Amino acid sequence: MSTINIQILADTLNISKSTVSKALRDSHEISKETKKKVKELAAKMNYSPNPYASSLRKKKSRTIAVVMPEIADSFFSLAINGIQSVAEKKGYHVLIYLSHEKYTNEKKILGEVRNGRVDGILISISKETKNEEPIDKILAAGVPVVFFDRELESVHTASVTTNDYECGYVAAKLLLQKGCRRLLFISHSASLPICKKREAGFRMALLDAGCPEKKGQVIYGTDNEKSNYQLIKKSLAAKQRPDAILASVEKIAIQVYIAAQELGLKIPEELKVLAFSNLETAPILNPSLTTVTQPAFEIGKSAATILFKGIEKKHFRLENERVIIPSVLIERRSTSI
Amino acid sequence: MSTINIQILADTLNISKSTVSKALRDSHEISKETKKKVKELAAKMNYSPNPYASSLRKKKSRTIAVVMPEIADSFFSLAINGIQSVAEKKGYHVLIYLSHEKYTNEKKILGEVRNGRVDGILISISKETKNEEPIDKILAAGVPVVFFDRELESVHTASVTTNDYECGYVAAKLLLQKGCRRLLFISHSASLPICKKREAGFRMALLDAGCPEKKGQVIYGTDNEKSNYQLIKKSLAAKQRPDAILASVEKIAIQVYIAAQELGLKIPEELKVLAFSNLETAPILNPSLTTVTQPAFEIGKSAATILFKGIEKKHFRLENERVIIPSVLIERRSTSI
DNA sequence: ATGAAAGCGCTAACAC
DNA sequence: GTGTTAGCGCTTTCAT
Numbered sequence: 001m002s003t004i005n006i007q008i009l010a011d012t013l014n015i016s017k018s019t020v021s022k023a024l025r026d027s028h029e030i031s032k033e034t035k036k037k038v039k040e041l042a043a044k045m046n047y048s049p050n051p052y053a054s055s056l057r058k059k060k061s062r063t064i065a066v067v068m069p070e071i072a073d074s075f076f077s078l079a080i081n082g083i084q085s086v087a088e089k090k091g092y093h094v095l096i097y098l099s100h101e102k103y104t105n106e107k108k109i110l111g112e113v114r115n116g117r118v119d120g121i122l123i124s125i126s127k128e129t130k131n132e133e134p135i136d137k138i139l140a141a142g143v144p145v146v147f148f149d150r151e152l153e154s155v156h157t158a159s160v161t162t163n164d165y166e167c168g169y170v171a172a173k174l175l176l177q178k179g180c181r182r183l184l185f186i187s188h189s190a191s192l193p194i195c196k197k198r199e200a201g202f203r204m205a206l207l208d209a210g211c212p213e214k215k216g217q218v219i220y221g222t223d224n225e226k227s228n229y230q231l232i233k234k235s236l237a238a239k240q241r242p243d244a245i246l247a248s249v250e251k252i253a254i255q256v257y258i259a260a261q262e263l264g265l266k267i268p269e270e271l272k273v274l275a276f277s278n279l280e281t282a283p284i285l286n287p288s289l290t291t292v293t294q295p296a297f298e299i300g301k302s303a304a305t306i307l308f309k310g311i312e313k314k315h316f317r318l319e320n321e322r323v324i325i326p327s328v329l330i331e332r333r334s335t336s337i
Numbered sequence: 338m339s340t341i342n343i344q345i346l347a348d349t350l351n352i353s354k355s356t357v358s359k360a361l362r363d364s365h366e367i368s369k370e371t372k373k374k375v376k377e378l379a380a381k382m383n384y385s386p387n388p389y390a391s392s393l394r395k396k397k398s399r400t401i402a403v404v405m406p407e408i409a410d411s412f413f414s415l416a417i418n419g420i421q422s423v424a425e426k427k428g429y430h431v432l433i434y435l436s437h438e439k440y441t442n443e444k445k446i447l448g449e450v451r452n453g454r455v456d457g458i459l460i461s462i463s464k465e466t467k468n469e470e471p472i473d474k475i476l477a478a479g480v481p482v483v484f485f486d487r488e489l490e491s492v493h494t495a496s497v498t499t500n501d502y503e504c505g506y507v508a509a510k511l512l513l514q515k516g517c518r519r520l521l522f523i524s525h526s527a528s529l530p531i532c533k534k535r536e537a538g539f540r541m542a543l544l545d546a547g548c549p550e551k552k553g554q555v556i557y558g559t560d561n562e563k564s565n566y567q568l569i570k571k572s573l574a575a576k577q578r579p580d581a582i583l584a585s586v587e588k589i590a591i592q593v594y595i596a597a598q599e600l601g602l603k604i605p606e607e608l609k610v611l612a613f614s615n616l617e618t619a620p621i622l623n624p625s626l627t628t629v630t631q632p633a634f635e636i637g638k639s640a641a642t643i644l645f646k647g648i649e650k651k652h653f654r655l656e657n658e659r660v661i662i663p664s665v666l667i668e669r670r671s672t673s674i
Numbered sequence: 675a676t677g678a679a680a681g682c683g684c685t686a687a688c689a690c
Numbered sequence: 691g692t693g694t695t696a697g698c699g700c701t702t703t704c705a706t
Contacts, residue, residue, distance in 0.1 A: 005699055016677045021701060031675055046474055048452035052389040052398065053699035056682045061389065063432075071421070072414040081409050084435055093454075095400075096433045098421055115385035116683090117430075137383055257621040279618060284594040286623030342683055353693045358685060368691060390683035393698045453699090 004045050013037060024049070055116070063093040064307065065113045067123040069101045069150075074250060074278035075296045076124070079148060082300025083122060090308055092119075101223060103128035110134040114141050120307045122300075124150040127189045127223075144310030144318055148303035149294070150194055158310065158321035160303040164194045167292045167327050168201025171246050171274050174290075174329065176209045178337055180244035180272055183211075184235060185218045186256070187248040195248050198276065202246060221252060228252070233259040236271070243271060244335075250277035253289060273334040276327075287333035294327045341382050350374060361386070392453070400430040401644065402450045404460040406438045406487075411587060411615035412633045413461070416485060419637025420459060427645055429456075438560060440465035447471040451478050457644045459637075461487040464526045464560075481647030481655055485640035486631070487531055495647065495658035497640040501531045504629045504664050505538025508583050508611050511627075513546045515672055517581035517609055520548075521572060522555045523593070524585040532585050535613065539583060558589060565589075570596040573608070580608060581672075587614035590626060610671040613664075624670035632662045 006024075010017040015034070023030045023038035041047075055061045066083055068076050080096070087094050095118060099106040106126050113121060114137060121143060123135070132155045138145055139157060147159035168185075175183055185202045189195040199218055206217070219235065221228045232255050235242065247253040253275035257267070265271050267287055274290045282289040302323055310318045343361075347354040352371070360367045360375035378384075392398045403420055405413050417433070424431050432455060436443040443463050450458060451474060458480060460472070469492045475482055476494060484496035505522075512520055522539045526532040536555055543554070556572060558565045569592050572579065584590040590612035594604070602608050604624055611627045619626040639660055647655045 007699075017699090018678075018701080019676055021699095022676090025701090029675060034675080046451070046478075048448060050393070050453045050699050051449075052392045052453060053682090054701075055389045056387070056393055056684090057699080057701045059682075070418075071408075072411070072418050074409070077409040077414050080433070081407075081435075084408070084433070088435075093449075094433050096417070096421070096431050098418075098425075111385060112388075112430075114383070116387045116389060141383075254618060254621060261621065281591060281616060281618040281622060284591060284598065284623055285618060285621050286625070288623070344683075354683090355685075355694075356692055359692090362685090366691060371691080387683050390698090391685075393700085394683080394685045396698075 004047050005050065006047075009038065009041055009045065009047060013041060059116065061093075061117060061119050062091060063095060063118045064120045064122065064304075064311075065095045065097060065109075065118040067097045067099060067106065067109055067113075067121065069099050069124060069126050071096070071098060074280065075149070075294055078278055078296035079124075079300035079303075082297040082302075083148075083304040084300075085297075086301055086304040086308065092308075099126040101126045101128065103131070107131075107134045110138055114138050114143065118143065120144045120146070120311045122146050122148055122303050122307055124148050125152050125192075127192055130191065144307055146303045146307040146310070146318065146321075148299050150192055153193055156319040158303075158306050158318040158323075160299050160306065160321075160323040160325065161194065162294050162299065162325055162327045164197035164327075165201040167276070167329065168198035168246075169205045170201070170329055171198075171276075171292055172202040172205035173209070174331070174335060175244040175246065175272055175274060176205065176211075178244070178268075178272055178335055181211070182240070182242045183217060183244045183246065184242035185246045185248070186221065186232065186235075186252050187218060188221045188252060189248075190220045198246075198248055225251075225255075229255050229259065232256055233263065236260060236263055236265060241271075245271065245273045247273065247275035247277070250275060250279050253277055253279070257285065257289075268334050268336050282330070283332065285334070287336075290332045290335040291330050292327050293330055295325045298325050341384050342387065343384075346375065346378055346382065346384060350378060396453065398430075398454060398456050399428060400432060400455045401457045401459065401641075401648075402432045402434060402446075402455040404434045404436060404443065404446055404450075404458060406436050406461060406463050408433070408435060411617065412486070412631055415615055415633035416461075416637035416640075419634040419639075420485075420641040421637075422634075423638055423641040423645065429645075436463040438464045440468070444468075444471045447475055451475050451480065455480065457481045457483070457648045459483050459485055459640050459644055461485050462489050462529075464529055467528065481644055483640045483644040483647065483655065483658075485636050487529055490530055493656040495640075495643050495655040495660075497636050497643065497658075497660040497662065498531065499631050499636065499662055499664045501534035501664075502538040504613070504666065505535035505583075506542045507538075507666055508535075508613075508629055509539040509542035510546070511666065511668070511672060512581040512583065512609055512611060513542065513548075515581070515605075515609055515674055518548070519577065519579045520554060520581045520583065521579035522583045522585070523558065523569065523572075523589050524555060525558045525589060526585075527557045535583075535585055562588075562592075566592050566596065569593055570600065573597060573600055573602060578608075582608065582610045584610065584612035584614070587612060587616050590614055590616070594622065594626075605671050605673050619667070620669065622671070624673075627669045627672040628667050629664050630667055631664045635662050 010020045023035045097109040151159040277291045360372045434446040488496040614628045
């Protein structure tokens, strides 16, 4: 910890620390020469103000928190990029927290940022989260919160999401058009709004196409990667196996590819695959993967932009901000005939 | 910002704020009943201590910074995961900064964390970084720094890296064994130690195999993705085109695949490809990609573990810690005969 | 244009 | 076992 502070600068220049403070912040009440002297000395001594003293005094931390389920996922890394791009511009610092899809972790994290540590929070909730209390407490403490991608709909605050329902519909419709009749939606959550919407769109497309509802046309992944994989492989090995898979997230698509490979199932001839994914490698997979690609960077950027409005404008009504940025369906070989 | 503080708790209970402070921290000098009273009230009022007041007083932030070139890259997301896993356990907060491969950004970032904002720093330097001054200043201020993956060798502090030289050697040797004779190493930097080591290993393998040094057997990427791609495509389209590519990073491998696809070059028949990469999709690429896979999570975890030793043990000699965690070569179709 | 003094919320040394 | 007090480093009135 740099032991050099404003008092030392003041002493060496034989002026008061308030003068130094003002000089460093270019106050108009300080003379040109004094400012120059002070700034030169500060530079020479490698002075850098203690941010926490300043935060304490000003009740502003110039820091935001990003809370999300995981980070080793294309969507989330890209979203952080978007968030960071606006935080940088605003001169804000970014704290990252991972819930690992656990509500209790998330709750603990939220408890630790409700006390002045951050000026605002961006959150993508865990799979388990149903209770709005931790977030409501934060809002009650006057800290703005913006959801990105995974929201908790019952909480009255801003959110930036994508058109999940529509994409679920369009994705299923494409698979039907390609002649598939035994579609399987593999979802990573039965409760997450984004997954429910994708699923609802998927079901509606089947309905519209006159396909009867069938048991097993949707299955849900668990937390456990291994058992997930077994589940997927089992479905693909069944006698009445699906002829098309819609994967709700890239990790599942990868597992489907690997399972198909192991089972000797040819994609797209014997099995079509379509995934919600931001995989940069989608075009060079074997075969190239048809994706619903979310605007991950833009979602992060937009959410952060809204958050800063909430931080900077005292009376900005966050709860009126519900941005939906559409995803785009990109057809590739995995769904070709 | 929660307006409720220790003073309010003290007042409502008619005790002093120091008693409250001690009670909350389970000091042995406080009676059981008082502790109970205080904690109950604190819970009821959703009290959460102001971390910055505490930091200011204790001169400890319980926060670390992670500075890296980018985040939308498998290696870095996995490394953060490793870092986060130990920070969580220690109860530390994690600030993330991106240099975007620019020295000036990195310098600015380092200037902002040299003042008590963090108790320690994990850094993977930008491509441009050659000057040790910003980091030396931090060390001079008494803040421990640990390099992960990309180090600045002239700085005397801990580092956790992988066996880059050896991997460059082994990778080139594999390509030679497969009968390739016109190897091309595509590197993302001419100056980064990790790249130089990979390159040196590569060159040594060629030398050992009796291949004469040739111009153009190594090319360097630029910051610009587009022009990078053009460069790669041009090399692959040349009359004397390489019969094997060693890519120093996953992004380059992806571009090579796309360029080969566009040019109608068959991998592995006409072109073998091997990449330093943590791509989760390597096994399902077209064709599956032979990789030198870095222990990204472990590097992050180990670096963080060492950093915390430096933070917690006053006289721990960071400069003696030079950990090397080996990468592993995984053969797949892209280098098969 | 400069300085003195109070105070942000907390902790710790020192009374009592 | 509890309270008083000083002070972390900074910003901000309010004097001068």
